[in-house]
Amino acid sequence: MPKVAIKADGLGKWFGEGEAKTMALRDVNLETNFGEMVYIVGPSGSGKTTLLSVLSGILKPDSGRVCVEGIDIWNLNADQLADFRLNRVGFVFQDYHLFPRLNTAENVAIPLILRKKNWNESMKQAAQYLDIVGLKGRADLPPVKLSGGEQQRVAIARAMVGQPDILIMDEPTASLDGDTGQSILKFVHENILNSNRCIVVVTHDSRIYEFASRILKMEDGRLTGTESRAA
Amino acid sequence: MWLCTSEKDQAVRGILKLAYKLLVNDKAKFTALLVGITFAVFLMMFITSMFIGVLSHASATVINIGAPMWVMDPSVQAITSSIGMPDYVLDAVRSLDGVEYAVPLYSGGALVKLPDGTYQAATVVGLDDTSLFGRPMLIEGKIEDIYAENGFIVVADAEYQKLESPHVGSVFELNDHRGVIVGVAKVTVSGLFGTPTLYTTYYRAVQYIPNPRYTISYVLVQPKSPADVQKIKQQVAALGYLAVTKDEFIKKNASYYVFQTGGGTNILIMTLISFIVGLSISGQTFYTFILENLERFGALKAIGTKSSELVGMILFQASFTALTGYGLGVGLCTLLVYLAKLRLASYAAMITYPSLLLSFVMVVIIAGISSYVGIRRVLQIEPFDIFRG
Ligand SMILES: Nc1ncnc2c1ncn2[C@@H]1O[C@H](COP(=O)(O)OP(=O)(O)OP(=O)(O)O)[C@@H](O)[C@H]1O
Numbered sequence: 108m109p110k111v112a113i114k115a116d117g118l119g120k121w122f123g124e125g126e127a128k129t130m131a132l133r134d135v136n137l138e139t140n141f142g143e144m145v146y147i148v149g150p151s152g153s154g155k156t157t158l159l160s161v162l163s164g165i166l167k168p169d170s171g172r173v174c175v176e177g178i179d180i181w182n183l184n185a186d187q188l189a190d191f192r193l194n195r196v197g198f199v200f201q202d203y204h205l206f207p208r209l210n211t212a213e214n215v216a217i218p219l220i221l222r223k224k225n226w227n228e229s230m231k232q233a234a235q236y237l238d239i240v241g242l243k244g245r246a247d248l249p250p251v252k253l254s255g256g257e258q259q260r261v262a263i264a265r266a267m268v269g270q271p272d273i274l275i276m277d278e279p280t281a282s283l284d285g286d287t288g289q290s291i292l293k294f295v296h297e298n299i300l301n302s303n304r305c306i307v308v309v310t311h312d313s314r315i316y317e318f319a320s321r322i323l324k325m326e327d328g329r330l331t332g333t334e335s336r337a338a
Numbered sequence: 339m340w341l342c343t344s345e346k347d348q349a350v351r352g353i354l355k356l357a358y359k360l361l362v363n364d365k366a367k368f369t370a371l372l373v374g375i376t377f378a379v380f381l382m383m384f385i386t387s388m389f390i391g392v393l394s395h396a397s398a399t400v401i402n403i404g405a406p407m408w409v410m411d412p413s414v415q416a417i418t419s420s421i422g423m424p425d426y427v428l429d430a431v432r433s434l435d436g437v438e439y440a441v442p443l444y445s446g447g448a449l450v451k452l453p454d455g456t457y458q459a460a461t462v463v464g465l466d467d468t469s470l471f472g473r474p475m476l477i478e479g480k481i482e483d484i485y486a487e488n489g490f491i492v493v494a495d496a497e498y499q500k501l502e503s504p505h506v507g508s509v510f511e512l513n514d515h516r517g518v519i520v521g522v523a524k525v526t527v528s529g530l531f532g533t534p535t536l537y538t539t540y541y542r543a544v545q546y547i548p549n550p551r552y553t554i555s556y557v558l559v560q561p562k563s564p565a566d567v568q569k570i571k572q573q574v575a576a577l578g579y580l581a582v583t584k585d586e587f588i589k590k591n592a593s594y595y596v597f598q599t600g601g602g603t604n605i606l607i608m609t610l611i612s613f614i615v616g617l618s619i620s621g622q623t624f625y626t627f628i629l630e631n632l633e634r635f636g637a638l639k640a641i642g643t644k645s646s647e648l649v650g651m652i653l654f655q656a657s658f659t660a661l662t663g664y665g666l667g668v669g670l671c672t673l674l675v676y677l678a679k680l681r682l683a684s685y686a687a688m689i690t691y692p693s694l695l696l697s698f699v700m701v702v703i704i705a706g707i708s709s710y711v712g713i714r715r716v717l718q719i720e721p722f723d724i725f726r727g
């Protein structure tokens with residue numbers, strides 16, 4: 108019996124008022140389990156990023172609840188929510204958001220430093236994760252010296268370094284060529300996914316569908332269907 | 339390693355180190371910030387030091403003579419602009435209740451003709467013939483020789499060499515009278531106005547220097563006890579003259595230069611300008627720095643940095659820059675004053691605690707305003723906007 112990681116009920120989110128009002132989420136219900144790699148796919152503007160943000164404690168929904176292992180995250184106060192994101196969630200942003208003034212290892216170590224871990228130990232651990240994502244020996248380089256695919260790996264290492272049990276990836280392959288994107292998702296599927304971890308991926312990229320446990324389809328703020336895959 | 343520090347310290351240190359790297363690794367912006375603050379601090383320090391230096395020199399004669407009380411015409415605004423008083427004032431003051439003794443002082447300007455034929459303006463101080471009250475400390479010669487024919491004592495201050503650094507026995511002409519140097523004196527504070535000082539007796543000063551009808555510049559008073567000061571002031575006021583203590587006279591001189599000469603207003607305006615320039619350069623640069631790093635702060639927020647930690651980071655960045663700039667500015671100013679004093683001994687600037695404090699306060703205000711603006715901006719970021727890209 109798989110353990111439920113995220114459970115969302117009746118999520119609603121809208122932007123703007125009156126004429127300009129956009130319903131980004133309409134009554135979204137979903138459940139994801141640990142050990143699962145769940146994809147959310149759908150046309151542009153259908154509300155995928157909005158949904159990811161609501162699920163991960165970044166954007167407050169206008170209605171509904173998000174429970175992570177039984178904790179109603181939108182009932183937490185601002186600091187508790189920040190702690191929730193820091194300790195439980197790893198983020199891979201669409202355009203990486205690496206820090207150009209920090210070297211690769213320092214970029215990766217940020218979540219550890221924010222978790223108040225000793226600087227040198229954080230760097231050591233960051234270097235280990237750079238090894239894991241195949242960037243051995245790049246610790247001292249600034250991110251701009253790396254290729255797009257390598258930067259994406261740095262972003263993944265940063266998301267993983269604190270060993271969060273939820274990993275959120277928004278369009279992880281959008282700025283990569285097909286082969287690179289595929290190899291990165293393959294890497295995530297093989298090395299990062301495990302029975303204690305739940306990965307939620309938003310993507311347009313059908314070439315990486317093969318790594319999904321389930322694909323949720325989204326349209327106009329609604330979840331319109333699920334495609335299960337034998338993973 | 340950090341065995342004796344608590345975990346919390348370490349944690350704070352890590353986040354601040356992150357803040358430090360984000361700031362300092364942006365070399366161009368960090369340099370611009372430092373230049374702005376250094377420049378502002380330098381200007382503020384320099385202007386105020388200059389002014390304080392000028393003020394202390396403006397009261398040189400008061401400090402050097404050292405009399406506890408001074409009687410003068412009520413319209414005197416500063417020591418240099420003495421107004422002659424008739425002889426009866428001296429007698430009247432002498433007979434006042436509470437006065438131990440009172441002596442006249444002459445203070446005026448004269449033209450000195452040096453042996454090589456050139457002229458030099460000098461300040462002549464005439465000391466009371468009987469008491470020599472307010473006499474300077476001699477480093478050469480004997481004070482009694484001031485009574486010798488044409489005897490003058492020269493002050494070896496910053497302006498000394500303008501009289502061709504005379505020694506005992508050197509001769510010169512003063513307003514067509516012969517003068518002989520009989521002693522060389524040292525004083526605590528040298529004058530502001532760039533003229534060398536000669537001491538002689540009151541009688542000789544009045545004789546050698548053409549004067550209006552009244553010749554007493556000041557009456558120096560030694561009260562019997564400090565308790566008599568108030569009494570003396572009242573009695574002198576009843577005579578139609580003004581008696582002030584040494585400290586009051588120094589303040590009077592200072593406030594004359596601050597409020598009457600426009601010097602004070604100028605200093606105020608210039609200090610304000612350097613403050614505004616510093617604030618706008620540094621504030622603007624810091625704000626640009628924050629704006630350019632907005633995405634980074636947003637990403638930190640999304641990852642799970644608390645607002646209080648973001649505030650701490652920004653405050654740290656602002657105060658680190660401010661303090662570094664302050665240090666550089668003070669250093670630069672000190673260096674410049676030092677170099678100027680090497681070349682020009684009478685250079686009036688003085689680095690004092692008030693100007694150090696004033697520039698420090700201004701730097702703190704600059705850092706405060708800059709970080710306030712930055713913090714407001716950073717706290718407004720929606721991590722969702724960062725997430726959406
Ligand atoms: N801050 C906002 N203000 C106004 N409207 C917004 C805001 N954020 C999102 N929206 C709207 O909400 C809807 C969903 O946006 P969202 O970014 O979730 O779409 P998406 O599915 O991630 O699209 P894409 O594939 O292009 O990234 C869109 O119509 C968008 O215009």
Ligand SMILES: [Mg+2]
Pocket residue numbers: 155156157277726
């Ligand atoms: Mg999106």
